[in-house]
Amino acid sequence: MTFSFDTTTQLWLEISPASIEQSWQQSQSCSTPEGRWHTYLNQICLNTFLPWLQAEYEPNATAWQTLHPLAAIWEVVNGTAIEIQGKRLILIPSKSLDTSEFYIPQEWVDLPSWIGDYYLAVQINLDEGWLRIWGYTTHQEIVAKSSYDASDRNYYLEEEFLNQDITLLWVIRQVSPAEPTRATLPITQTLQQNYGASLLQRLSNPDLALLRLQVPFEFWGTLLEESSTLERLYQQRRGVKQIVNLGQWWQNRFEETWQSLENLMETGYNASLLNLRDSEQNVIKRVKLVNLEGTDRQFVLLLVLETEPDRRLGIRVRLGTTESPLCLPSNLRLALISASGEILQSVEARSVDNFIQLKRFKCPKKMRFSIEVSLDNFSFIEEFTT
Numbered sequence: 001m002t003f004s005f006d007t008t009t010q011l012w013l014e015i016s017p018a019s020i021e022q023s024w025q026q027s028q029s030c031s032t033p034e035g036r037w038h039t040y041l042n043q044i045c046l047n048t049f050l051p052w053l054q055a056e057y058e059p060n061a062t063a064w065q066t067l068h069p070l071a072a073i074w075e076v077v078n079g080t081a082i083e084i085q086g087k088r089l090i091l092i093p094s095k096s097l098d099t100s101e102f103y104i105p106q107e108w109v110d111l112p113s114w115i116g117d118y119y120l121a122v123q124i125n126l127d128e129g130w131l132r133i134w135g136y137t138t139h140q141e142i143v144a145k146s147s148y149d150a151s152d153r154n155y156y157l158e159e160e161f162l163n164q165d166i167t168l169l170w171v172i173r174q175v176s177p178a179e180p181t182r183a184t185l186p187i188t189q190t191l192q193q194n195y196g197a198s199l200l201q202r203l204s205n206p207d208l209a210l211l212r213l214q215v216p217f218e219f220w221g222t223l224l225e226e227s228s229t230l231e232r233l234y235q236q237r238r239g240v241k242q243i244v245n246l247g248q249w250w251q252n253r254f255e256e257t258w259q260s261l262e263n264l265m266e267t268g269y270n271a272s273l274l275n276l277r278d279s280e281q282n283v284i285k286r287v288k289l290v291n292l293e294g295t296d297r298q299f300v301l302l303l304v305l306e307t308e309p310d311r312r313l314g315i316r317v318r319l320g321t322t323e324s325p326l327c328l329p330s331n332l333r334l335a336l337i338s339a340s341g342e343i344l345q346s347v348e349a350r351s352v353d354n355f356i357q358l359k360r361f362k363c364p365k366k367m368r369f370s371i372e373v374s375l376d377n378f379s380f381i382e383e384f385t386t
Contacts, residue, residue, distance in 0.1 A: 009165045011133040019047040020126065026071075031206050031237040035075040042070070042080045045093040045122055048131055050082060057170050058084045072234035076211045077107050081116060087173070087181070090116035093124050099134050102162055104142060106153040107212070110185065111221050115139055117181035118169060121162060135162030136169055143183035153217060199223060201291075204236035226256070244384045246305060246313065247365065249284050258286040264300070282306060289322065292378045297329065298322045299373060301382075312362045313386050317371055320355040328353050332375045336361065339368040 023043035027036040046063055053061050063070060064081035073079070082089040090108050102121040107114050119142060121135045137157060146155040163169075172179060199219060203211055211233075212220055223229050232242060244255055264287050284305040291298050304316040319334045321327075328349035334356050335346035349356045363369065363386045373380045 009167055010135075011166050013048050013052055013131050015044055015048050015124070015126070015129045015131055017129070019044055020129075023047065029071070029238065030075055032075070032209050034209060038074040038076075038078045039071065041093040041095070041124055042074050042078065042091075044124060044126075045091055045131060046070075046080050046082075049091060049122070049133075053082065053084075060085065064088065069231055069234075072231045075234050075237070076230070077105050079105055079108050081108075081114075087118070088116040090119045091122050092119065093122040093131070095124055095126065097123075099123065100159050102135060102137070102157045102159065104146070104155045104157070105212075106148070106155065106217060107221070107224060109139065109142055109155050110217070111224060112185055113225055115182060115185070120166070133166050135159065135164050136166055137162050138181040140181060140183045153212060200229060200233055200236075203233055206237050229256075242383075243368070244382060246303075246315075246384055246386050249286065249305060254286060258288050258303075261285050261287055261302075264289075288382070290373050290380050292373065292375055292380055297375070299328075299332075301371065301373065308362055312364050314360060314362050316357065316360050318355055318357040319349075319373060326354045327351060328356065329375060332356070333373070334358060335372040335374070337370040337372055337381075339370075344369075 023040050026043055027039035030036040030039050050061060050063060061082055061084045064083050070080065078092060078094075080091045080093070082091065090104075092102070092104055092108075094103075099121070102119075104119055108119070109115060116139060119137050119139070120133050122131055123134050124131045141161060142155055142157055145161050146157040148155050199215060200223065203214060203223075208214055214220075223233075236242060242255075244258065245253075248254075284303075286303055288301045289298060290301050298321070300320045300322055302316075302318040302320070304318070306314045308314050317334065317336070319328070319332070328351075330349060330351040332349040333346055334348075336344045336358050338344055345358055345361075347356045347358060365386055368383065368385045370381050370383045
């Protein structure tokens with residue numbers, strides 16, 4: 001419900017005790033104190049502001065979840081997005097008493113799929129149970145008038161550039177719905193698939209805090225622009241294993257990190273290094289680029305699938321290299337591991353090998369296993385289900 005308006009027509013809304021309790025419980029699944037705090041404040045903000053917005057102005061307003069689930073966003077970035085008839089509101093909640101400037105995380109300003117039209121500064125007082133919208137601005141204004149702090153990757157806009165009368169926002173939307181609100185952004189670059197996977201693996205370490213500051217923004221930003229990367233990062237940091245579903249490969253549904261051999265060859269890779277026969281029919285071949293953390297070598301992991309007459313799945317696993325020298329390092333090991341952790345078979349490279357492979361094996365439906373690539377004290381493990 002609306003709590004009150006002050007003389008500058010700032011919007012004040014009452015926060016229900018139930019929302020505070022519910023938001024606190026939801027925040028406890030996050031992997032870091034920062035993520036829990038973001039989730040707590042943003043869930044309160046969304047639960048309080050969105051019903052008011054729907055009741056007063058925009059019945060069809062919805063929380064933005066087009067690219068990533070909100071929980072995954074709040075794990076790493078403060079802010080909530082709401083969609084209203086082709087426009088996007090970005091709410092940035094804070095408990096700070098200082099309203100001399102409005103801070104906006106860089107992600108909400110510089111990422112093409114994240115940017116909004118209107119940005120609302122939200123102050124939350126949990127002790128007294130209220131929030132207020134103490135000002136708003138547009139993306140254009142932020143780009144033109146804010147200052148950027150590279151140390152925390154936030155934009156800061158002085159209070160004097162904010163419009164404190166939020167009722168004007170709805171008036172402008174009615175009178176001039178086509179008014180430009182967004183600045184033009186430069187074209188962003190796309191990370192190479194193998195580097196993106198390596199970066200995701202690194203950031204999945206639950207001991208890392210302030211993830212958005214761990215790598216250069218151009219890398220971090222392109223990760224967030226990928227449709228499922230942030231959710232995968234969120235799940236991995238919470239200890240939820242990502243399992244490759246081989247059964248879905250027959251419906252042409254592939255995990256992003258498993259690409260076709262043709263795509264890999266377009267980058268200049270010589271498929272003959274894997275000693276494949278061109279005549280193979282009715283099989284699925286997918287490859288994954290593997291970067292072993294702590295080493296400077298990159299490898300190609302190949303899976304070849306074919307159905308058996310008894311409806312089991314026949315699987316071949318092969319490991320090659322993408323780099324010169326073309327021979328694999330000695331002691332590089334490829335292993336098949338059961339769901340219980342037992343090593344079912346393994347093979348170790350010699351200094352003269354340019355690929356190694358496991359013996360062909362068969363799996364019934366819904367069987368789980370893992371493939372491990374290891375060198376010295378470093379290893380990579382991928383889990384599969386049929």
